[in-house]
C-alpha cells in the first residue's frame with residue numbers, strides 16, 4: 001500500500017485488520033521487521049517549509065534523504081547528526097530509527113535535531129507534537145518518544161528538523177599504531193580538552209581519526225593545539241577534509257557478518273575491545289562500537305552497556321528491566337491499541 | 346486561578362497520613378505539617394497563586410522518595426514534586442490535599458567521570474553547583490537558566506529548562522544522559538544509559554519536560570563539556586527592530602554559531618540604564634552577540650560578525666576589549682528583569698516564534714500594547730526566537746491584572762499563529778493550562794494524557810497542571826471516587 005496523503009494513510013490504518021509494517025526505502029529494516037502488509041511511505045514526500053535563516057526544515061516523512069541533503073546543500077546547510085546516506089532511505093526511516101552518525105558526540109543525535117512531527121497512530125488518528133521552533137516546552141515531548149520508535153507507535157508523516165551550517169573548513173587528524181587503550185585515551189584527550197572536536201573514532205584498519213570543523217583560522221589553530229596535546233601518543237598526520245569520517249559513518253553497510261551495535265561508556269571500551277572476535281570500528285569517542293561476529297557470539301557487556309544485533313538474528317542485550325518493559329508495552333498499547341505494527345525493539 | 350476542589354476525605358485523614366509518612370523517612374523533621382513552616386511551600390515564583398499543602402516531606406534518598414510515594418499512592422493523596430520553587434508557571438504550586446515532596450536535601454554528587462564526560466547527581470542540587478563540582482577539572486554543565494543559582498536539576502529536567510547559551514549547547518533534554526525516576530506507585534526505574542540510550546522507547550525524552558507529572562526524578566546523569574578557552578561579547582545597536590531582526594538572521598545564515606544572541610528594545614534599555622547604568626547607546630534595539638574559543642578564534646568570528654553587522658548600518662558596534670567591558674555589556678541584559686521590576690509590576694511572557702517572524706511579531710505586540718493601554722518591553726533570546734515580552738501593569742489598580750492577563754494570552758496566541766509556541770522554557774504549569782487548546786487539537790492533547798495514564802494511572806502526580814482543567818477532569822474524577 002502506498003498512500004499519497006495523510007488522510008489516505010489514516011484511512012488505510014483504520015481499515016487494517018492485520019499486521020502492518022511502515023517502510024520508507026526499506027533500506028534499514030532490522031531482523032524481525034517488515035512483516036505483514038507494508039505501507040510504503042514514499043508517496044508522502046516533499047519539503048513543506050525551509051527557513052535557512054532560522055535553521056529549520058519541515059519535510060514529509062517519505063522524502064528521500066538524498067533530496068533533503070540536496071536542498072540543504074544548496075543553502076550550505078546540512079543535517080548536523082550526520083545520518084548515513086543509504087541509497088533509497090527516507091527521512092521518516094532516519095527519524096524512526098534515530099540514525100545518527102559520528103557528529104553525535106558534538107551535535108547530538110537525530111532525536112536532538114527533531115523539533116516537531118505529525119504522525120498517524122494505530123487508531124488512525126492524526127496527531128501533532130512539538131512545532132517548528134528550537135525551544136518548545138508546551139506539553140509533553142512526544143517527538144523524542146517517536147524518534148527511534150521504529151514504526152511501532154505510528155507512521156510519521158511530517159518531521160520538523162533543526163539544520164546546521166556546513167562548516168567552511170574541515171580537517172582530520174590521523175594517528176596510527178595505537179593499541180586499544182591508547183586509541184581510547186587519544187580520543188579522550190581530544191574530547192576532554194578545549195578543541196571542539198566534532199568526531200572521534202577508529203577505522204577497522206585501526207587508524208584513530210579526530211575531526212575539526214569551523215572557520216579556517218580556527219581549524220588551523222585547533223589542529224596544531226590538538227597535535228601538541230597528542231605528541232607523546234604517536235605520529236599525528238593532519239589531512240584536509242573528512243573523508244575518513246564518511247568511511248566510519250558508512251562502515252555498518254560494509255559489514256559482511258552479524259553486526260553488533262554496542263553502546264557503552266568510553267572508559268569501559270578498552271576491556272570490551274579486547275574480547276571482540278573480528279572486524280570492528282569505534283565511534284563517538286569510544287561510546288559506540290560496531291563489531292562483526294559469527295552467529296552465536298555475544299558480547300560480554302560491562303554494567304550499563306547496551307547491545308543490538310542490527311543485522312543477522314534478532315538480539316538485544318540486556319533485556320530491559322520489568323518496569324521499563326511494562327512502560328514500553330503500555331505506551332505502545334496507547335498508540336497502537338489493536339497491536340497492528342510489527343517489529344520494533 | 347481555578348483549581349479542582351481538594352479531596353475532603355484526604356484532608357480529614359491528615360494526621361494519620363502524616364504519621365505514616367513519618368514512618369517512611371529516617372529523620373522525623375523531614376515531615377512538615379506546621380502551617381507556619383509549610384507556608385514556604387505555598388507557591389513557586391508565580392506568587393500570585395498560592396495554597397497551603399496538606400504536608401511537606403523532605404526525603405534524603407531515592408528509597409525514601411519511593412516509600413513516601415507508595416504511601417501517597419495507597420492513600421490516594423496527590424503529590425507535588427518540588428525542586429527550588431523557581432517555576433514561573435505555577436508548576437510547583439500545591440493544592441490543600443497534596444503532599445509536597447521537596448528534593449532540597451538531595452544535593453549530593455554521586456559520580457564524576459571526566460573521561461566519560463558526565464556527572465551523576467541527586468536532583469535537589471542546584472544548576473550552578475553542578476558546574477561548581479566540575480569546573481576545577483576544566484568542565485561545565487551547559488544549560489544555564491537565569492535562575493541557575495537557585496533552581497534545582499530536578500526542576501530543570503521537569504521543565505526542560507534552557508538558558509542564554511542554548512543556541513549552541515541545546516536545552517536540558519540535549520544534555521541529559523540518564524535518570525533515576527520513582528513512579529507514583531513507588532517503583533524505581535533507571536532511564537537512559539551511555540549516550541542517553543536505553544532499551545526500547547526514549548522514555549527519558551518524555552520525562553524531560555513533563556512538569557513533574559510522570560515521576561519524581563531523584564538522580565540524574567548529565568553531560569559535561571570542557572570549558573572553552575575564552576568568550577567575548579559584542580554589542581550592536583540599531584535604529585529599528587526590523588534591522589536588528591534581519592541582522593540576527595544574517596549572522597545565523599553565515600554559518601557562525603555564536604553561543605548567545607540576546608535582544609533588548611528601547612523601553613528595556615531605558616529601564617536598565619536608569620537601574621544600573623551599563624552605558625548602553627540610545628537606540629531602538631540592541632543585540633548582544635557572544636562567541637567562544639581561543640583568542641585568535643574569537644577575533645576571527647568577531648571580525649566576520651562585524652562584516653555582517655556593518656551591512657545593516659548599525660548605530661554602534663562595540664566589541665569588548667577587556668573583562669570589564671564584557672561585564673558591562675552583559676550587565677544591562679542581566680539586570681533587565683530586576684530593572685523592570687523597579688519601575689513597575691510586570692508579567693513575563695515566554696512565547697517562542699520562528700526567527701523570520703520577529704519583525705512582524707514585534708510590530709503586532711506594539712499595536713496590541715497600544716490598544717490595551719499597557720506598556721510592553723521586550724528582552725529575549727533572539728537566536729532561537731524565545732521571546733520574553735514584559736507587560737507592565739499596576740497591581741494596585743483595579744482591573745489592571747485582568748487586562749494584563751488578557752493581553753498576555755493574546756500575545757501568546759499570536760506566537761502560535763505565526764508558527765511558534767506558548768512556552769519556550771518556563772512551562773505550562775497552571776498558568777498557561779487553559780491556552781493549550783490554542784496550540785494543540787483534542788487528539789494532540791488526548792495522546793499526551795494517555796502517556797500520563799501509563800505512568801500515573803490515578804492522576805495523583807502534580808494533577809491539574811499542563812492540561813486544560815475541563816479536558817483533564819474526567820480522568821481526575823475517575824479516580825477521585
Ligand SMILES: Cc1cc2nc3c(=O)[nH]c(=O)nc-3n(C[C@H](O)[C@H](O)[C@H](O)COP(=O)(O)OP(=O)(O)OC[C@H]3O[C@@H](n4cnc5c(N)ncnc54)[C@H](O)[C@@H]3O)c2cc1C
Nearest residue numbers: 428429430431432436490491497499500503506507557562
Ligand atoms: C528569575 C528567574 C529566572 C528564570 N530564568 C529561566 C531561564 O532562563 N530559563 C528557564 O528555562 N527557566 C527560567 N526560570 C524558571 C525556573 O527557574 C525553571 O523552570 C527551573 O527549572 C525550575 O526549577 P526548580 O528547581 O525551581 O523547580 P520548581 O519550581 O520547584 O518545580 C518546577 C516543576 O518541576 C517539577 N519538579 C521539580 N523537581 C522535580 C523532580 N525532582 N522530579 C520531578 N518533577 C520535579 C515541579 O513539580 C514543577 O512542576 C526562571 C525563574 C526565575 C524566578
